[in-house]
Amino acid sequence: MAIERVAIVGLGLLGGSVGLAIAECLPGVATTGYDADPDVRRRAAERGLAGTVCATPAEAVRDADLALFCVPVGAMEPAARACAEALPPTAIVSDVGSSKASVGEALARALPGRRVIPAHPVAGTERSGPDAGFASLFRQRWCILTPPADADPAAVDALGQFWEALGARVEIMEAAHHDLVLAVTSHIPHLIAYTIVGTASDLEEVTRSEVIKYSAGGFRDFTRIAASDPTMWRDVFLSNRDAVLEMLGRFTEDLTALQRAIRRGDGEALFDLFARTREIRRSIVEQGQDDARPDFGRADHASPARPGSAR
Numbered sequence: 493m494a495i496e497r498v499a500i501v502g503l504g505l506l507g508g509s510v511g512l513a514i515a516e517c518l519p520g521v522a523t524t525g526y527d528a529d530p531d532v533r534r535r536a537a538e539r540g541l542a543g544t545v546c547a548t549p550a551e552a553v554r555d556a557d558l559a560l561f562c563v564p565v566g567a568m569e570p571a572a573r574a575c576a577e578a579l580p581p582t583a584i585v586s587d588v589g590s591s592k593a594s595v596g597e598a599l600a601r602a603l604p605g606r607r608v609i610p611a612h613p614v615a616g617t618e619r620s621g622p623d624a625g626f627a628s629l630f631r632q633r634w635c636i637l638t639p640p641a642d643a644d645p646a647a648v649d650a651l652g653q654f655w656e657a658l659g660a661r662v663e664i665m666e667a668a669h670h671d672l673v674l675a676v677t678s679h680i681p682h683l684i685a686y687t688i689v690g691t692a693s694d695l696e697e698v699t700r701s702e703v704i705k706y707s708a709g710g711f712r713d714f715t716r717i718a719a720s721d722p723t724m725w726r727d728v729f730l731s732n733r734d735a736v737l738e739m740l741g742r743f744t745e746d747l748t749a750l751q752r753a754i755r756r757g758d759g760e761a762l763f764d765l766f767a768r769t770r771e772i773r774r775s776i777v778e779q780g781q782d783d784a785r786p787d788f789g790r791a792d793h794a795s796p797a798r799p800g801s802a803r
């Protein structure tokens with residue numbers, strides 16, 4: 493089945509990047525877009541994030557082969573409900589949400605009997621809003637599809653091919669497994685960044701200016717992650733609660749073991765762990781999984797030359 497008309501609901505970082513990537517990689521595919529925020533719709537039209545930016549969700553999805561929900565995970569259900577009547581019954585329904593089990597359930601509740609195939613492009617930045625999107629966001633990044641067991645294989649293939657055309661590498665996984673894996677690789681790292689930056693800013697005697705002045709290294713990297721959108725991340729932690737709590741329990745045990753090693757002066761335990769983690773970083777780089785975005789990991793992220801800007 494061919495995907496020729498894509499409706500993008502939510503025109504922030506992810507929705508805008510999908511629209512720009514389609515224009516660049518699939519010029520024959522028509523895009524419509526809708527966002528609940530009128531200012532976002534105006535800016536999306538100015539930037540050409542979708543071929544047609546619509547005033548209502550119904551207008552956006554009316555002729556869609558693929559309706560792609562690019563809203564915070566807590567807004568998936570209301571956003572999908574608003575499209576229910578107008579959406580053609582044969583359209584593929586998908587999303588880009590960072591957690592998958594609860595989003596799959598939300599979309600199925602809002603659009604019963606539809607071809608729901610949840611997906612997660614594991615690609616993003618700390619920025620958000622209609623100015624943040626860029627066409628190359630998905631290039632060489634994974635996109636994980638979590639089709640339900642009874643999904644139509646032709647629809648799964650079509651969605652996989654769509655993401656490959658935007659430059660992504662596609663993997664299929666069960667939603668619960670996705671949520672556990674992403675809890676470790678994405679959600680808990682964000683929680684740690686929010687915590688360390690919050691802790692530093694709470695230390696009154698280490699003044700804020702000193703925190704900023706000496707944050708050239710590790711702390712600076714944490715502040716980038718901790719600048720990520722509060723609405724998006726609140727929703728991720730609430731929607732992936734069980735997996736995050738399970739992994740957080742493991743993490744806390746490991747942190748306690750490290751605390752004990754430091755207290756006991758057990759240099760060997762510290763060295764062994766740090767040597768092991770260095771190898772993990774090396775294998776990520778060797779497998780070409782390091783960040784492929786042009787100015788990530790090299791130039792200053794705050795550089796105005798970077799695509800998109802903070803909202």
Ligand SMILES: NC(=O)c1ccc[n+]([C@@H]2O[C@H](COP(=O)([O-])OP(=O)(O)OC[C@H]3O[C@@H](n4cnc5c(N)ncnc54)[C@H](O)[C@@H]3O)[C@@H](O)[C@H]2O)c1
Nearest residue numbers: 502504505506528563564565567571589590616617620621
């Ligand atoms: N930011 C990342 O790094 C990243 C990466 C991968 C996946 N995601 C996922 O992508 C989704 C979107 O994130 P983003 O970073 O693009 O956020 P964003 O804040 O840049 O964009 C979200 C947009 O959705 C709109 N919106 C909210 N509720 C809506 C509704 N009911 N109907 C229509 N529009 C609505 C908002 O006005 C906003 O413009 C989230 O589910 C997030 O988990 C984010």
Ligand SMILES: O=C(O)C(=O)C[C@]1(C(=O)O)C=C[C@@H](O)C=C1
Nearest residue numbers: 590613614615616617618677678
């Ligand atoms: O690179 C970043 O800034 C990101 O946070 C991107 C990141 C991640 O944790 O890898 C964030 C959330 C997603 O759902 C996918 C990607």
